[in-house]
Amino acid sequence: MSDYTKLTSFGPVPEGFIWGTATAAHQIEGGNTNTDWWRFEHTEGTGTKESSGDACDSFNRWREDLQLVKDMGLDAYRFSIEWARIEPADGEFSTVALDHYKEIMETARGMGLKNVVTFHHFTTPLWLADMGGWTNPVIVEKFARYCDVAVKHFGEFIDVACTINEPNMVAWIGYDLGAFPPGHKGDMDSFRTATKNFAAAHRAARPVLKAGPGDFPVGITVAISDTRFHLDGDRNGPETSPFDLPEDFPGAEHKWLMVDAYLEAAEGDDFVGVQTYSTHHVGPDGQQLPHPEGQRVTQMGWPFSPAAIGNTVRYAAAKSGLPVIVTENGVAATDDADRVEYISVALTALREAMNDGVDVRGYFYWSLLDNFEWASGFAPFFGLTKVDLKTFARSPKPSSAYYASLVASSR
Ligand code: GAL
Numbered sequence: 001m002s003d004y005t006k007l008t009s010f011g012p013v014p015e016g017f018i019w020g021t022a023t024a025a026h027q028i029e030g031g032n033t034n035t036d037w038w039r040f041e042h043t044e045g046t047g048t049k050e051s052s053g054d055a056c057d058s059f060n061r062w063r064e065d066l067q068l069v070k071d072m073g074l075d076a077y078r079f080s081i082e083w084a085r086i087e088p089a090d091g092e093f094s095t096v097a098l099d100h101y102k103e104i105m106e107t108a109r110g111m112g113l114k115n116v117v118t119f120h121h122f123t124t125p126l127w128l129a130d131m132g133g134w135t136n137p138v139i140v141e142k143f144a145r146y147c148d149v150a151v152k153h154f155g156e157f158i159d160v161a162c163t164i165n166e167p168n169m170v171a172w173i174g175y176d177l178g179a180f181p182p183g184h185k186g187d188m189d190s191f192r193t194a195t196k197n198f199a200a201a202h203r204a205a206r207p208v209l210k211a212g213p214g215d216f217p218v219g220i221t222v223a224i225s226d227t228r229f230h231l232d233g234d235r236n237g238p239e240t241s242p243f244d245l246p247e248d249f250p251g252a253e254h255k256w257l258m259v260d261a262y263l264e265a266a267e268g269d270d271f272v273g274v275q276t277y278s279t280h281h282v283g284p285d286g287q288q289l290p291h292p293e294g295q296r297v298t299q300m301g302w303p304f305s306p307a308a309i310g311n312t313v314r315y316a317a318a319k320s321g322l323p324v325i326v327t328e329n330g331v332a333a334t335d336d337a338d339r340v341e342y343i344s345v346a347l348t349a350l351r352e353a354m355n356d357g358v359d360v361r362g363y364f365y366w367s368l369l370d371n372f373e374w375a376s377g378f379a380p381f382f383g384l385t386k387v388d389l390k391t392f393a394r395s396p397k398p399s400s401a402y403y404a405s406l407v408a409s410s411r
Pocket of ligand 1: 027
């Protein structure tokens with residue numbers, strides 16, 4: 001912990017502003033076996049720490065999860081529906097899976113909660129991964145077809161739709177860094193192709209979702225780190241903000257693949273989802289520079305920098321010209337007091353951005369639960385709620401009460 005001024009009131013928010021918390025199917029449901037991620041977790045040498053296994057058993061315990069959201073006095077629950085369950089084989093749709101998600105949405109509505117539904121959150125059905133996944137352009141029409149079937153089944157219960165979650169991370173980490181499926185390293189051609197297909201899939205899905213039933217905003221959610229560029233390669237040297245970069249700097253393509261490609265693809269959307277965790281200092285090629293000694297980091301090894309969100313909402317709003325929803329923001333911390341500090345400083349920065357005129361329509365803390373953090377397994381604790389991985393008992397942490405108090409202060 002450090003000295004900081006604890007925010008005690010967020011103050012009034014514009015009408016329609018949505019407070020919530022987020023999860024994703026593969027990270028909480030358990031037994032999500034028909035996906036590229038499950039196979040990756042069970043393949044030796046991929047670097048994934050452990051299997052997602054039963055995760056938080058939310059496939060069965062989703063009612064408890066909704067109750068936790070309700071107990072905090074939030075407006076909405078952001079969660080994802082699992083493509084591999086809904087379409088277990090090419091063109092074969094499961095009514096049972098569709099009904100399962102419909103029941104969650106109907107129940108949430110009955111409790112007075114809004115459903116913020118993500119259609120793709122990192123996992124891809126195995127049958128499609130075997131066809132080349134996001135590098136095969138056929139995925140564009142497959143994704144649109146799946147969205148069409150899903151929205152026809154439960155569109156009337158959707159309040160906000162997020163087409164694809166952080167395609168930039170899936171493409172970068174999957175094809176360049178190799179730590180997500182399919183585990184390619186330095187495969188720049190695939191990185192570029194996947195980016196193109198992700199953008200096209202988002203654009204193809206939008207009119208399908210807009211056709212309803214239901215009438216709800218549609219957008220894409222993008223991982224945007226608060227990035228400081230050191231064009232001379234010196235971590236202690238001058239910083240250039242992403243607004244002021246020369247057009248032809250060496251990392252221009254990387255920056256485009258990482259962020260701007262999606263802010264462009266979002267043109268004509270109802271909002272852009274901003275997901276920010278940290279500040280990163282990068283060299284002229286866009287690659288991260290080593291942290292200075294004594295850098296305070298989170299459990300993920302990322303700089304502890306809750307104010308980052310203030311800069312990223314400004315960037316995304318200015319670049320896209322769209323309203324922003326903070327669809328994810330949070331910290332992995334063993335000490336929950338660090339989470340309280342993170343939320344306090346992050347929401348202070350968000351308030352400032354809103355006071356400066358940035359059109360922010362909602363905020364979602366990541367995550368409702370301690371859950372399966374992809375290649376890092378269950379060790380990083382992002383949750384407002386602790387989950388016992390043997391009994392699946394949920395225990396809200398003090399940070400959940402603190403978050404709830406700030407939400408209440410905005411009413
Ligand atoms: C995002 C992702 C989430 C969650 C979070 C924390 O990239 O959408 O699934 O894992 O990061 O790392």
